[in-house]
Amino acid sequence: MSLDWIARRGGPLRGRVRVPGDKSISHRAIMFAALAEGTSRITGFLEGEDTRATARVFEQLGVRIEAASPSERIVHGVGLDGLRASASPLDCGNAGTGMRLLAGLLAGQSFDSVLVGDESLSRRPMRRVTEPLARMGARIETADGGLPPLRIEGGAALNGIDFDSPVASAQVKSAVLLAGLYADGRTSVVEPRPTRDYTERMLRAFGADIEFAPGRASLMGRPRLRAVDVHVPSDFSSAAFFIVAACVVPGSDLVIEGVGMNPRRTGLLDALRLMGADIEVGSPREEGGEPVADLRVRASELRAIEVPAEVVPDMIDEFPALFAAAACATGTTVVRGAEELRVKESDRIAAMATALRALGIAVTETPDGALIQGGQTHGGRVDSLGDHRIAMSLAVLAQRAERDVSIGDVANVATSFPGFVELANGSGMALAVSRPD
Ligand SMILES: O=C(O)C1=C[C@@H](OP(=O)(O)O)[C@@H](O)[C@H](O)C1
Numbered sequence: 001m002s003l004d005w006i007a008r009r010g011g012p013l014r015g016r017v018r019v020p021g022d023k024s025i026s027h028r029a030i031m032f033a034a035l036a037e038g039t040s041r042i043t044g045f046l047e048g049e050d051t052r053a054t055a056r057v058f059e060q061l062g063v064r065i066e067a068a069s070p071s072e073r074i075v076h077g078v079g080l081d082g083l084r085a086s087a088s089p090l091d092c093g094n095a096g097t098g099m100r101l102l103a104g105l106l107a108g109q110s111f112d113s114v115l116v117g118d119e120s121l122s123r124r125p126m127r128r129v130t131e132p133l134a135r136m137g138a139r140i141e142t143a144d145g146g147l148p149p150l151r152i153e154g155g156a157a158l159n160g161i162d163f164d165s166p167v168a169s170a171q172v173k174s175a176v177l178l179a180g181l182y183a184d185g186r187t188s189v190v191e192p193r194p195t196r197d198y199t200e201r202m203l204r205a206f207g208a209d210i211e212f213a214p215g216r217a218s219l220m221g222r223p224r225l226r227a228v229d230v231h232v233p234s235d236f237s238s239a240a241f242f243i244v245a246a247c248v249v250p251g252s253d254l255v256i257e258g259v260g261m262n263p264r265r266t267g268l269l270d271a272l273r274l275m276g277a278d279i280e281v282g283s284p285r286e287e288g289g290e291p292v293a294d295l296r297v298r299a300s301e302l303r304a305i306e307v308p309a310e311v312v313p314d315m316i317d318e319f320p321a322l323f324a325a326a327a328c329a330t331g332t333t334v335v336r337g338a339e340e341l342r343v344k345e346s347d348r349i350a351a352m353a354t355a356l357r358a359l360g361i362a363v364t365e366t367p368d369g370a371l372i373q374g375g376q377t378h379g380g381r382v383d384s385l386g387d388h389r390i391a392m393s394l395a396v397l398a399q400r401a402e403r404d405v406s407i408g409d410v411a412n413v414a415t416s417f418p419g420f421v422e423l424a425n426g427s428g429m430a431l432a433v434s435r436p437d
């Protein structure tokens with residue numbers, strides 16, 4: 001069913017909010033708990049469509065998972081060799097993370113599997129994982145052009161490799177490491193720039209023999225994984241929409257509680273501070289082995305910047321929100337080295353450039369980024385192209401628009417951020433849901 005929003009200038013953002021659990025950690029918690037021996041309890045689990053799809057896949061593979069209460073899962077692990085074949089294809093929905101990590105994990109099984117996804121996922125490149133996995137001995141067939149579905153042949157004998165990844169991607173690194181769990185010997189990955197390290201941290205917590213440092217990881221095959229409880233912190237990428245909204249809506253003073261602050265995720269804070277944002281990191285602490293904090297954000301006048309290349313992977317999912325901030329800043333913000341944005345749920349450079357222009361903001365696209373000239377946002381009709389992060393970023397920008405902004409095709413916000421509309425309205429934004437047909 002098609003779903004639109006009508007967003008308009010709201011009041012200042014005030015009070016305290018808590019956003020849902022981290023998507024990357026929730027996917028991995030289900031996967032590693034399923035492969036462990038014993039029962040793991042996951043709290044703070046993201047009740048999003050992406051992570052629920054991953055849980056359903058493991059149920060199809062014979063793992064019993066109880067939804068004890070909202071945001072809680074009890075996973076009855078089956079051990080490294082306990083998964084069973086599924087008679088039907090495994091549907092990863094909209095989730096690149098789900099499909100790419102599962103490709104590595106299923107390459108080491110004794111049975112065949114087929115991974116499918118929705119229309120958006122079916123357009124996303126999979127050779128970046130199937131090529132290194134083939135070097136390990138995996139047998140995976142893609143559709144033409146290296147696209148899903150993925151047909152994975154079971155029974156392949158995998159060997160560990162030294163993989164020099166050409167792309168800074170936690171999904172690629174993780175796919176190789178997950179296949180490495182089933183490989184003979186050691187599997188090592190080196191990255192061109194460090195990416196999020198949840199796979200490494202969690203595999204260690206589950207008992208794997210793994211060494212890692214920013215930009216590199218190395219694990220021994222055939223470990224014995226033992227159940228542990230996982231607490232999932234709030235997702236920095238979901239907090240990002242509230243951070244930017246509170247920066248740009250005059251008079252705002254908002255606290256976002258319990259936000260995951262893994263340094264491989266917080267590049268947006270660096271970028272916004274360079275732009276003159278007023279963001280305080282309060283009560284830094286550790287929860288479930290991850291740094292978390294309460295962020296207090298007050299409105300300020302933002303200035304354009306050139307986003308430093310080294311923070312790009314640390315804010316890869318935050319660029320749509322940064323584009324919204326740049327549209328409200330004085331001067332021209334320059335983004336480079338972010339070509340990965342073109343292969344996300346949508347081409348996020350093109351999607352944001354088109355939408356911003358429709359709202360009166362001058363944007364020049366480049367192959368690996370954009371130049372965004374801050375200015376007054378008009379009203380109008382824009383399309384999120386079914387991309388959750390584009391939809392939420394445009395809703396934030398609309399808080400500074402002269403007139404109503406109608407945002408098309410927003411249903412996929414449920415993949416990463418169930419309850420966004422209610423939380424946004426509760427904090428002071430103005431967002432109404434409409435069903436055009
Ligand atoms: O490993 C992960 O959980 C993710 C890695 C990133 O993708 P890439 O690995 O393609 O950069 C990110 O964009 C995605 O939202 C989640």
Ligand SMILES: C=C(OP(=O)(O)O)C(=O)O
Nearest residue numbers: 094095096097098317344
């Ligand atoms: C890119 C994203 O996720 P995935 O790759 O898992 O679809 C995202 O959530 O922004």
